[in-house]
Amino acid sequence: MIEMIDVSKTYSNGVNALNNIDIFIEKGEFVYVVGPSGAGKSTFIRMIYREEKPSQGSIVINGADLTTLKEKHVPYLRRNIGVVFQDFKLLPKLSVFENVAFALEVIEEQRDVLRKRVMEVLDIVKLKNKARFLPDELSGGEQQRVSIARAIVNNPRVVIADEPTGNLDPDTSWEIMDILENINRRGTTVLMATHNREIVNTIKKRVIAIESGRIVRDEMRGDYGYER
């Protein structure tokens, strides 16, 4: 499902962000990516949705080899990967409904099909009643829930979240985790980079720890493992 073989990444400024990464993530897994600031977590995540290309090695996602994937096929890859960011990245002038609908790639562009699917995912994130609101009329947690709705609207096989609770208070962070777990229970693979020790130590999942661009630990039901 997600496989990296001997992957390294050196940025054009010479920074060596990842070294010789080998990883295999099965369909339906929930994986935390942890590690100190600057360890390479975001680089690892960005390579999966092809925001960055590896300098060496191969990456296979849902059967597609990203090293040989043609540019024109990147949109197909992205349709199967939903991405959630720490800072939400919503379009400020569009309503909640429109933010989600904007991401929906419908083949039959019937308005009622589109509306039904958008309302379905807004129901999953418990925001049906705020479909007409603008992002700045929502709390941080609600904005993050819109961004999760946007990430899952195309029914992706993988959801990647880079510090999804980074800007949220503890209670709201647990709500976001409930939603990500719910999405995972429906069969979607979830990969989440996080600095949230309490969440990792409470909701036990596979933990991949990265330090100085290398995987130093990969444990099922692992711990966060770093001191504050």
Ligand SMILES: Nc1ncnc2c1ncn2[C@@H]1O[C@H](COP(=O)(O)OP(=O)(O)OP(=O)(O)O)[C@@H](O)[C@H]1O
């Ligand atoms: N676009 C870029 N160009 C050059 N260097 C970069 C780029 N993005 C990240 N880096 C460098 O690569 C290294 C790994 O950064 P990365 O953002 O992957 O770490 P991280 O583990 O996600 O950190 P944090 O927890 O602070 O978000 C760092 O030294 C960083 O400065």
